[in-house]
Amino acid sequence: MNDTHEVRITTQDRSARCPADQSVLEALLRDDIWLPHSCTQGTCGTCKVRVLEGEVDHRDSSEYTLTSHERAAGIALGCQATPCSDLALEPAERVDPGDAVPRHPLRDHGGTVVLLDDIARDVRRLVVELDEPMGFNAGQYAEIRVPGTEVSRQYSMANPPSRSDRLEFHVKRTPGGVATDGWMFAGLRPGDRVELKGPLGDFGSNPPSGGAAIMIAGGTGLAPLTSIVRHVLAGESAPPLYLYHGGREQRDLYDAEFFRELEQHHERFTYRPCLSEQQWDGAMGAVTDVVLDDFASCKGLSAYLCGPPGMIEAGVKALKRRRMAPRRIFREEFPDASDNFAGAR
Known part of the structure; x- marks a missing residue:
């Protein structure tokens, strides 16, 4: 021992x-x-x-x-x-613990795959029914263990905390990746068992309240923002939310119909998908540039950015140019997964 x-x-x-x-x-x-x-x-x-x-x-x-x-x-x-x-x-740095935010202990969990669907280019929706509920805050993530290895990968929950027994993840394929090419895009099937631990992360420790919030996602960075949007809109007094999802081509976008329906039912929610490399009838250009075009000033607003490091860096610069206070900018980087980095985040 x-x-x-x-x-x-x-x-x-x-x-x-x-x-x-x-x-x-x-x-x-x-x-x-x-x-x-x-x-x-x-x-x-x-x-x-x-x-x-x-x-x-x-x-x-x-x-x-x-x-x-x-x-x-x-x-x-x-x-x-x-x-x-x-x-x-x-x-090392005094941080406001956020007394109004519930905290959930880290636990090991087991579950069964109930859904595994292709939803975009090299992206799959993985839904796991847990043996026991896992309490979490919108924006947090779990570590999923690759069977037969010591390898774990990190994936954010896309479902709201109200459904703590059925977790949804958006998985981006990494060429040659142990977790994706070697398992989730190869042999994993509905009915298979999955081991994971969570919740982890503090991306959702400052939920939108009061003023409007701009939410910027690149690729599967949409997952935690989906959880946050669904959680906030289920409340009684949701602030205006503007969700931007960027991709290269239309086949990189997903869940557009879901967000369009959400937009119809919630007048304080706006959905803006945008493409950087394909002509279409929607917004075009880098997602952060589209935000700049839409907002002459971001003073008093908050922002939540999730996606590749380059997008995060560009987004932070863009929002500061529009006078958003740095303390109101929250970010979660999703570096490219590799066998040398234990995460798809």
Whole structure:
């Protein structure tokens, strides 16, 4: 049996038991102790903590995300660091925990595939019926394990939290990918069993409220935004929502009919698909440029961006040009999946 250590978060005065081979972030989340985090792969730095007492093994923490200067100052990545002793930690940056947002403990789950359909070019809709419900917030994701391997991939839930026993994922095929070409686009079938863990991420920790919100998706970045849109519109006082979905060609877009129907039933919701490489009767150009054309000013508005890093970067610049406050811009990057990066996000 592995040694375990006590990991205490001083800002919450709570602690969890953490095996020596488990990240401190996972141990805390499993014990329902919230720590800000996003990618869980050591690439974003959202989960940085300050080690006040004890020692950690930094494991695979990269110099790019965690510099030698930060290590010397006692900073660690919660998603990578494992305990070498009992620990006392605090978040490296004080972050509003969002008391109004429910928190859900990280758990292992099993489920059965009930739907697996092609919905766009190299994109499949995967629906899993869980054995037990998994509470989550709109915008969060789960890690799905590839059978017979130690490989897991991250996929955001596209369904609203109100349906916590039936999770929907949008899966982008990666040529040669272990999870996609090697499994989900090859041998996976309805009726097969799936193992996953979740929820993870804090993309939905600041749900739209008050002023209007612009939502910009590239590719399968549409998944978490779909969850957020459906959740917000189900409330009693939804703010105006503007959803933009960008693709190269029409075959890259999906669920357009669903969003058109949603638009008909909710006067405060607007759907704007756009293409960058094909002539059609809708909006054309880079999705972020279409947003610039539609809004002369974004002052007082919020934005949620999800998709490839290049789109995120362009979107943030565009929104700032339209006077949107940086603190109102929330983002979730979906890097291209590869066997060297444990995620399709």
